[in-house]
Amino acid sequence: MDAEKVSIRISWTPFDPEAEAAHFRRRCARAGAIATFLGQVRGENGAVASLALEHYPGLTEAEIGRIAEQACARWPLEAVAIAHRVGVMAPGEPIVFVAAAAAHRRPAFEAVDFLMDYLKSEAPFWKKETGADGSARWIEPRAEDSRDKARWAPDASSQGAQRAWRK
Amino acid sequence: MDAEKVSIRISWTPFDPEAEAAHFRRRCARAGAIATFLGQVRGENGAVASLALEHYPGLTEAEIGRIAEQACARWPLEAVAIAHRVGVMAPGEPIVFVAAAAAHRRPAFEAVDFLMDYLKSEAPFWKKETGADGSARWIEPRAEDSRDKARWAPDASSQGAQRAWRK
């Protein structure tokens, strides 16, 4: 993996998305375009009390590394950062932060979009939501998540997949 | 315009993208998804000395407001922020910061992508680049920028335009 380009962090404690963003920006001050995504725990108007995320230490980092490598092979990226929280989180807390830097905006946008679709369904994380009423349920990928990921297949007709980016 | 949802800022002095992001996040702590884009002045390996951006005070804010309104009508957004620098900038300095918050990630991504395409070609800004050799040139939209914007037309076949988002 291109270790200079890719940074991956799994955190058991809350992380500060703006600190991650500032750190990332210092790594790629010459990039014209930086796209980011931040996922936060949804409280669903009080219906959700907490979210527990578990992962498979070692394999999770390796699989995220593979996903980031695919993004770097597909788009001319200057840098990629992925921070992912594990453990028990309260509504409003950051779960995932993804950033991609490139010379121009389209590869940066598409890479972050791609990374999120793959983190959702190709990285070993498991989410359990506990409701305000004490009920707990494991969250499994939605049909929408598979459709989103299918956009990146080599033969997909979506604009995201059609563009060929050269390094 | 939905003034509670939309924040627009034109700045003659450098702005701090992470401060903008932190402020935005405080406004939408309940959003599950926040997508951002940051544009920075490209130095082109020393070929560019500075970038001067002019705007049309009053009309620029109004046109950005119209663009943000279109985004809010098209996607179920919780908040939108746009910060745009004007004046003379050095390579590496932030030019534009766009953020969109939504319950889920696709509307947030698509709104930021849309906002950038429209800011490029529908908001009254003009860029003049001064080279390290002292030469100056006005920057005009590239063919790519029109193609990018065309993706959002009602009859475009791109995935971005095909999806119908309901409030």
Added chain:
Amino acid sequence: MAIRVLFFGRLHEVVGAREREIEPPDWVDTPAALIDWLAAGDARIGAALSAPSVRVAVDQAIVERDSPLAGAREVAFMPPFSGG
């Protein structure tokens, strides 16, 4: 009545000014007529302001070149935008 005319981007370099206070004659009743009047004696200015890519705003609203100019206080000539 006096009209303030603004020239943005490369147009201010062609015209040689960022803005002008003018008092045009009565026949100048549309942006198109204003271009003819401003360009009198300088074909380069005429060509620059008439380019199809140039947008015109009257009192901070983007309009067509044949819109009425009656009562306008501010007219702006805007070459292609390049924000973001």
Added chain:
Amino acid sequence: MAIRVLFFGRLHEVVGAREREIEPPDWVDTPAALIDWLAAGDARIGAALSAPSVRVAVDQAIVERDSPLAGAREVAFMPPFSGG
């Protein structure tokens, strides 16, 4: 040789453990055979581990259920991922 078996997500609730140290007999030479052995006497465990949506990793590499298990130190059963 002892194998450490990991059960992630809802599987640890079905199995009743996050991990188990086991010493399976020689005929347990693939993840599929390991499932049969682990599920002996508990059809619910068998059904949960056999579900097509469950992925198997051997020594931190995702593999098919009929891959060889010889020499494996760690086997993980992983229900559908839900990261991000």
